[in-house]
Amino acid sequence: MAKNDNVQPAKPMTKRQRARWDQERKQSSQVLLIAAAAVGLAVLLIGIGLVIQKVIVPNKTVANIAGVEVSNAEYQQYRQIMQAQQAVNLAQQIQQYAQYQLQGTEQFATDVTNYIAGLKDKNAPLDYTVLNQLINDKVLESNAAAEGITVSDEELQQSLAAKFAPANEVMNPVAPVTSTNGLTDTASLTPTQTPTPTLSEASARVDSAITTYFGTLREFIEETSSYGLATLPFDRNAFKDFVLHQERLQLLREKLGEKLVTEDQATKEIYADAQQIFVTAGITEPTDPLTATKWAQAKTKIDDVAAQLTSTAVFTDVQLANTTNNATDNPATGMRPLTEYAALGITEPISTQQVGVIGEPYQSAQGWHIVLVHQRELRPSQSDLATKRDEAVTKWIEEKRAAANVQRFPEPTATTVPPTIEPIPTTIPQPTTDPAAATATPASEATPTTDSAAPTATTASEATPTTVVTPTP
Known part of the structure; x- marks a missing residue:
């Protein structure tokens, strides 16, 4: 093989070239290390975020x-x-x-x-x-x-x-x-x-x-x-x-x-089992000019029904014969609280009428009723019973919770309740017109007036609370 005379042997690097080359190689290595560290840190942060979101946060107390x-x-x-x-x-x-x-x-x-x-x-x-x-x-x-x-x-x-x-x-x-x-x-x-x-x-x-x-x-x-x-x-x-x-x-x-x-x-309440026959007066407006006529027609019809009620035994038959509800096959309502009869306007005959006796026609705001009470007695009011039981359970849970030393993390921040500001009085006591009272009297000897015309000031600490009685339904 012929020798290539054009190939020149590499010249050895000078000290300056060697130093520069070593410096560039070190810089390249540092760049690679920094990039690898950045990627590793990013992966670590993502992993930590996933652990926090998927493990730590859901399981924190x-x-x-x-x-x-x-x-x-x-x-x-x-x-x-x-x-x-x-x-x-x-x-x-x-x-x-x-x-x-x-x-x-x-x-x-x-x-x-x-x-x-x-x-x-x-x-x-x-x-x-x-x-x-x-x-x-x-x-x-x-x-x-x-x-x-x-x-x-x-x-x-x-x-x-x-x-x-x-x-x-x-x-x-x-x-x-x-x-x-x-x-x-x-x-x-x-x-x-x-x-x-x-x-x-x-x-x-x-x-x-x-x-x-x-x-x-x-x-x-x-x-x-x-x-x-x-x-x-x-x-x-x-x-x-x-x-x-x-x-x-x-x-x-x-x-x-x-x-x-x-x-x-629980508070006792009247419960009754009753039937009624009802004739509406058909009044839609209080100013209806036909009001008197409609009431007269309703009264005539209820009197006709009353004439058919010769005994309690025929009440159901007369009731069914005069009803528009053809599906009715159980004429008794069952024992019901008196409040359920309020919507029908017949609480008075239900609570006062003699049991087992057909009542006289009774007029309500809607029309005329004939009521037959089968049974009536005092029973515990279910609405009052439900209210008292709910209040008792709520109190019981509060007591058990207080004894359990419940902690929440974090605890809610307490809110500051603003102080109550008493309103400025709007009435001014009138001075007395008694000449004898016009004489100056030392404050330590003054006797407060009891004149009913002048309002008596009462401090908040001395005021007697007003008890509001809520009627039982």
Whole structure:
């Protein structure tokens, strides 16, 4: 091979060139190290962020109840399910308001938007109203067992099955008192009683109802374009657990209320089982020029009905013959509180008329009535009983919560209540006109006047509080 005379051997680098080359190589290495460190730091920060968001934040403690911790994840799911239900309920109210052209739909729409927007935030700031409700639920549940109060799975399923029963199926039928439109009685068709479902049947009904409701809730929130939430932050199983748990808490409250307040502690109220035959006067306006004529016609008709009532035995037959409610086959209303008869305008004959005797025609603001009272007695008022039991349970939970040393993290900031400013008096005591009283008297010897015409000043500490008595319904 011929030797290439054009190839020149490399010249050795000078000291200056060697120093520059070493410096550039070091700089390149430093740049690579810095870039690698930056990438590593970014990956580390992303990892830390994911750990904080997925592990630390959901598992951080937001409340402690007698040593039992409530995690942020539990609170957030509780809040989200409640807000989703509130959004749906408010949307239904908007439809009702719009149907009757009522005001207030704008505020409802804003609330719905806010509720659904809150579903997007998995780590929303604490809403202490929601957190306090969650804490009260846990206090009730943890302390009820100590009172010997429990709810079995069968009780739970049967209770929900009754609430989810179809409209035409009544497990505990109660004949409602109907309105007095036209010539009709207070009785209405008693729904046919259906057998109590078995546990498996009740569970199947509950499961089906919850599935249907969850589907409606998800459809509303996910497919309503004006709100635009892509996916619910909880699934059907979580929603079902929430519904079952809330029903269990409700049953615990009811049982606890029955233990804390017995029926004999409630105000007594008149209950009666009665029938009526009603003839409307057909008055729509007080200034109706035909008022006298319509009342006369109604009186003639009620007198004709009264003539047919020869005995209590024929009351039902006459009632059915003169009613526009052809479906009526159970003429008795059952034992009802007197307040339920108030809408019919017949509380007076119901409470005073002799039992078992057909009353004389009775005139109310709507028309004429003939009443037959089958039974009447004093019973504990169920409305008063429910109020007292609810108050007793609320007080019981407050006491148990205070004893449990509940802590919230963070605790809400205390708000300063502004001092109460007493209003400036608007009346000025008038000076006496008695000449004898005009003589100056030392303040230490002055006797306060008792003139009824002059107002007497009373300090706030001496004022006697006024007791407002609320009549029992």
